[in-house]
Amino acid sequence: MVNDQAENLRKTARVLAAEIDRLITRPVRLMEVCGTHTVAIFKSGIRQLLPPQVELLSGPGCPVCVTANDYLDSAIAYSRSEDVIITTFGDMLRVPGSSSSLGARKAVGADIRIVYSPLESLDIAAANPAKKVIFLAVGFETTAPTAAATVLAAEQAGLDNFYVLSAHKLVPPALRALLTAGDVQVDGFLLPGHVSAIIGEEPYRFLAEEYHLPAVIAGFGPLDILQAVYMLAEQINAGKAVVENQYGRVVKQAGNPTARQILTKVYKECDATWRGLGVIADSGLTINDNYRRYDALANLPVEVEETREQPGCRCGEVLRGKIKPAECPLFGTVCVPEEPLGSCMVSVEGTCAAWYKYGAGRWQG
Amino acid sequence: MKDDLILLAHGSGGKLTHDLIDKIMVPAFANDILADLGDGARIDIQGTKLAFTTDSYVVKPLFFAGGDIGKLAVCGTVNDLAMTGALPRYLSAGFIIEEGFPIADLSRIVQSMRAAAKEAGVLIVTGDTKVVEKGAADGIYINTAGVGEILPGVHISPQKVCPGQDIILSGSIGEHAIAIMADRHGLTLPQTVLSDCAPLNGLVREILAVVPSVAMLRDPTRGGVATTLSEIAAQAGVGIVVEEAAIPIRPEVSAVCNILGFDPLYLANEGKLLAFVDAGDSAKVLAIMQAHCYGKDARIIGQVTATPAGRVGLRTMIGGVRLLEMLTGDQLPRIC
Amino acid sequence: MCLAVPAKIIEKIDLLATIEIGGITRKVSLMLLPEAAVGDFVLVHAGFAIQVVDEAEAERTAELLKELTGFGE
Numbered sequence: 207m208v209n210d211q212a213e214n215l216r217k218t219a220r221v222l223a224a225e226i227d228r229l230i231t232r233p234v235r236l237m238e239v240c241g242t243h244t245v246a247i248f249k250s251g252i253r254q255l256l257p258p259q260v261e262l263l264s265g266p267g268c269p270v271c272v273t274a275n276d277y278l279d280s281a282i283a284y285s286r287s288e289d290v291i292i293t294t295f296g297d298m299l300r301v302p303g304s305s306s307s308l309g310a311r312k313a314v315g316a317d318i319r320i321v322y323s324p325l326e327s328l329d330i331a332a333a334n335p336a337k338k339v340i341f342l343a344v345g346f347e348t349t350a351p352t353a354a355a356t357v358l359a360a361e362q363a364g365l366d367n368f369y370v371l372s373a374h375k376l377v378p379p380a381l382r383a384l385l386t387a388g389d390v391q392v393d394g395f396l397l398p399g400h401v402s403a404i405i406g407e408e409p410y411r412f413l414a415e416e417y418h419l420p421a422v423i424a425g426f427g428p429l430d431i432l433q434a435v436y437m438l439a440e441q442i443n444a445g446k447a448v449v450e451n452q453y454g455r456v457v458k459q460a461g462n463p464t465a466r467q468i469l470t471k472v473y474k475e476c477d478a479t480w481r482g483l484g485v486i487a488d489s490g491l492t493i494n495d496n497y498r499r500y501d502a503l504a505n506l507p508v509e510v511e512e513t514r515e516q517p518g519c520r521c522g523e524v525l526r527g528k529i530k531p532a533e534c535p536l537f538g539t540v541c542v543p544e545e546p547l548g549s550c551m552v553s554v555e556g557t558c559a560a561w562y563k564y565g566a567g568r569w570q571g
Numbered sequence: 572m573k574d575d576l577i578l579l580a581h582g583s584g585g586k587l588t589h590d591l592i593d594k595i596m597v598p599a600f601a602n603d604i605l606a607d608l609g610d611g612a613r614i615d616i617q618g619t620k621l622a623f624t625t626d627s628y629v630v631k632p633l634f635f636a637g638g639d640i641g642k643l644a645v646c647g648t649v650n651d652l653a654m655t656g657a658l659p660r661y662l663s664a665g666f667i668i669e670e671g672f673p674i675a676d677l678s679r680i681v682q683s684m685r686a687a688a689k690e691a692g693v694l695i696v697t698g699d700t701k702v703v704e705k706g707a708a709d710g711i712y713i714n715t716a717g718v719g720e721i722l723p724g725v726h727i728s729p730q731k732v733c734p735g736q737d738i739i740l741s742g743s744i745g746e747h748a749i750a751i752m753a754d755r756h757g758l759t760l761p762q763t764v765l766s767d768c769a770p771l772n773g774l775v776r777e778i779l780a781v782v783p784s785v786a787m788l789r790d791p792t793r794g795g796v797a798t799t800l801s802e803i804a805a806q807a808g809v810g811i812v813v814e815e816a817a818i819p820i821r822p823e824v825s826a827v828c829n830i831l832g833f834d835p836l837y838l839a840n841e842g843k844l845l846a847f848v849d850a851g852d853s854a855k856v857l858a859i860m861q862a863h864c865y866g867k868d869a870r871i872i873g874q875v876t877a878t879p880a881g882r883v884g885l886r887t888m889i890g891g892v893r894l895l896e897m898l899t900g901d902q903l904p905r906i907c
Numbered sequence: 908m909c910l911a912v913p914a915k916i917i918e919k920i921d922l923l924a925t926i927e928i929g930g931i932t933r934k935v936s937l938m939l940l941p942e943a944a945v946g947d948f949v950l951v952h953a954g955f956a957i958q959v960v961d962e963a964e965a966e967r968t969a970e971l972l973k974e975l976t977g978f979g980e
Contacts, residue, residue: 212816212888214978219889221976242909251891295953296832313578322831323954325936348909352953355938400909403950403958428889433972455965456913456950462958465939544580544587563896753931761930826929829912830951 219255222432227257229439235261235391236438237527239377240398241268242426248560250428263527264557266380266483267398269345270297271525271549271556274479276513277373278303283510284340285316291334292318293327294342300552304514324356331368340502343372348400350374350491351465354472357500369502372492375478377401378409379489385417390527394438395421399453406461407449414447425453472497481549482522521548524557531558538562583793586897610789611655622657624648625716633710636750637765640713641683643841646770648717649691653772654788656727656779657719659691664698664715669708691770724783729806731786734877737853739846741860742868743819744796748838749827764823769842774863782856787847794898797836799845800883801897811883813873837898847875911952913960919945926951
């Protein structure tokens, strides 16, 4: 049933796993900080291949998951206006706000449109001059430049009815905040390959230099991830701590300078609230003064309900890697993918959603 | 989110759809025949065993690469009957048409239905036409109901699924869903990607003629292969393990899934079937399928196991095993 | 974060490129990667090319893996 190519893949995987087993002689915890890695790890069945002494935990790498309730509440409030069209990535639709969700609003007729690219918002804006199109700009450094470029394109096109509601977040400050809090035991990091394609290797150096933690920038295929874990195992075994790059075919040491320039042109850093981590200084992006006319909150008045957090929700601890989804009392009982209480369960990439969908990783068959 | 409103996700064929049927319809209509919840109802009228089924078609766009709502309406119901182990015979066709709909389009759709019915060897013997005001019915909705004779000696049922059996998939997955969605997401597909919409009763008849003891047949439509396998595992109380490397998928479909973030195992197919057969019969069934135009890419993709009961596992490319669950809600394009 | 796929640029007009992957084509913006050229493989995310895929590097990684495990792809 299985062809040669798959056989080769499996043999390679087994050898890597055996090497990791040989190199790691005590329990270690490796944190992956990218929601796409969370899903890739589950989808590939890697957990079952890794030796039991290697534990992979998920950190705050799901931008949807770390979006605080007040942002959702603002978006939902905007969606109540007759003359507003909300454009958003699909991921955001089922995220619960304090009392509703964009999906629920869409079900009762709010004009909320799913886009694959923020640029689609501009076509919609051009086609609906009497309406205000607000793009929900969520995502890390991989996506933020695409939103920034879209603002520049809106400027070039002379559009005056396009706005951005920004909730962009930056990864390195979050990593620093995690380590500063000191309550998470981690022996190494799998770093997000596509965020790194933009920011390069430099922003992660502090992990090795200040915290003496090994870190490897990893791609998203199963062998990429296994190879990255192997590289971490080698470092741990040798007592080393450096930032390495497994994803050389995409991540250049300097990242993508053009993308970063465009980011700086449109955005500026700001403090941001991360669900579960609280406020982290300079960890978010907001539209800067030169492009203020595209900032939704600065230009469009809106009445937002008082933000309430979900009682009993332990998304924060899950995001910090303190507890596993199964340790949250709401997991799988009250909080399930069809009726998520917290964003960890909503986003396909959310740790809890991935656990629920793909099982805790061990197949008992 | 709210318990009191229907969401689009209730129609996607996954868990929410099942919950809706279990909580609202089944208790209200309560009877043994319905309780089976197979693709079609099995009816016994004074010794004559019949299969009876219905389906409504609301697909958008109405015309897509490889077919249209008309072809779908005929093939879908024909296939449901075939999956019950029946010879499809007669269909009804109900049309709900929006005011202002071009008659030329209606004609085109009806011609598609004629062609599909001809290929399937069924007659459309009765129907109904309603017109609703502009704004309702999104162009046109079609309902078809069908009746067929259950083949002698054939008893298709989840109860007949047991450990050790092979699971055969008749061909590559995801093509119908991609043909429908590509346009919506600004992707240009090559001519090679068409909806796989097709009547499978001919193929099923050939299989059952040689191996009447086939335990189970089902076409993986809404919710895809993963959802269908989950349903069967749950209904039969068995475990299922499938090999990721064995599942046929075209590179174009794979590419679209990678770009938009879809999982092909959850995408709808309209011209494929899953067959559960005793290991001793699989070579025979495979040969029959591969010799037929609608089964040339047929593969054995997995086995039925005793445990864990009700669960479906996917052995991945690198040899790990992950759980496959029923589809929850709609698959939305992701960037994350 | 973040879904991105490698694709080949088959056409380029100013900052708009047509990419091809597995037979599928799509238009993407080169605003973030203006120097990309026809024939390049690029990483595509949310309708933009965000980085060039370095074939030589890909080869190198595959070779390393092969040396270590004794198995190629």
